[in-house]
Amino acid sequence: MSESKISKLHQGLVNKEFSCKELTEKYIAAIEKDNEALNAYVTVTKEAALETAEKVDKKISAGEEIGLLEGIPMTLKDNISTKDIRTTCCSKILEDYTPIYDATVWDSLKKQNAVLLGKTNMDEFAMGSSCENSYFGGAKNPHSLDHVAGGSSGGVASAVGGNIAVYGLGSDTGGSIRQPASFCGIVGMKPTYGAVSRFGLIAYASSLDQIGPITTTVEDNAIVFDAVSQYDKMDSTSQGRKGAPVCDSLKNDIKGMKIGIAKEYFDGVREDVRKSVEEAIEVYRTLGAEIVEFSLPSLKYALPVYYIIACAEASSNLGRYDGIRYGYKAENYRDVNDMIKKTRSTGFGEEVKRRILLGTYVLSSGYYDAYYKKAQNLRGKIVQDFKNVFEGCDVILAPTVPMTAFENGHAVSDPVETYQTDICTVPVNICGLPAVSVPCGIDSKGLPIGMQLIGNSFEEAKILNAAWQYEQAAGKFTPSGFGVVG
């Protein structure tokens, strides 16, 4: 598929081929049919979705103009705050938490009459690569139910890949948008740090977290990014989109564009994945792009640097869950201290507790210099190395994940082995750069393979332009057979 799904549905609404209510009902029926198998949604907001749909239908009947995202059924990862709709982070500790305010991204989409179908599954507090750390059980891959959807935004990817949402917003701290998008054969972008407001995104690691779109096509990704990338005074790291809407430059010619290839990104990558990415490189050559090879030696430290920094920040951010102001509260305790300890110990899952412990360890007296300070220094080195690379190329092309989707249960058995699979995705979070994953092949089991295009800060337009050109020339989108067909 290379045609914009959002534009097509928008035209259908405007031309009155179907009503927004009919469209929404079709998606709700598909959720009722397929969500049991996919486990993509943890909360379905049927009534609110139909109410919005009726509002949009009234506008259309009255001859009013509607926006591109108006009336389009979509979903949000369950760590994006939605007023009066429970937001759980897929943790027992927030199982019955209902936010009293909206995240800025949802506030702005709500004002555009986006039809929210529900909230989607994720690894608890976005910590994981398989979605299996979810308190509600993992989301499944729409291309094979024996395989995971990926993580942490597994629910959004499963819903979009499984056609039970047109698009969704996820969050990416170390690959949590791009990796599940790659596993589910769709398009996922982690924008530049600061390009999309994070106000109302429940924090995991504040110097790395970023909200971004998950869609079936590159054009849809650009449409959603343009709609949510604005400066927000409520987020002190917000800068908004720099320059014109990215949709304007999507179809530009890429003749002469310099595409960088770093050999370190291919270390340990499975043969079929490497082959698919190399085929994509050839497609770019035929499109007239210039391929530039370079080396990024500091890349080998990106993974431990990422885990040290992310866990350090998480140990601080998750200090707020004490059972007093919101969320789960343990019973049968001696005193306040005992209550907080029991609440946290029984409210958090195993992976979250491991990361809090690692974060506390690397920040504790005696270990701070050897771990946290050293990791921050190396972070500076990696940032500088990427800066140097972008002096010689426009975008970097790399595999998104070294393999395809894991079998169910595989990722939970060995934490460190699972961390290693994030090797290709974490560097851009460390550097705050934008990157988009697009499908570029299918393995022998029929599971999608993805590649990512990485850009310099605030150059989303460039990476989406390169991604769109590839999609048109050799797009590898494969329908999953679930959800709304046609």
Place this chain on the structure above:
Amino acid sequence: MVTKEEIMKIAILSKLSVEDDEIDKLTEDMAEIISFADTINNAADVESDFDNINNLSNALREDETMPSLDRELILKNAKDSDDGCFMVKNIMK
């Protein structure tokens, strides 16, 4: 090599309790994770003036008076509240 005692100390700092039957497995897992984190110490020492990414400077807004959230709304998600306050067990005898 990380010890059980170190893990217990870190657990106290993290306000997490570790049961007797969990400590061996947890120490084993944490030893593996910490030795993975330790691989950064193979890198040569680098001095970088890393402060934040993309040269961000704080996006500060004017200090304006705005209506605050409603007290009842804030207390809505608390398991125990009384008289407009969050309730906890008494902390003084």
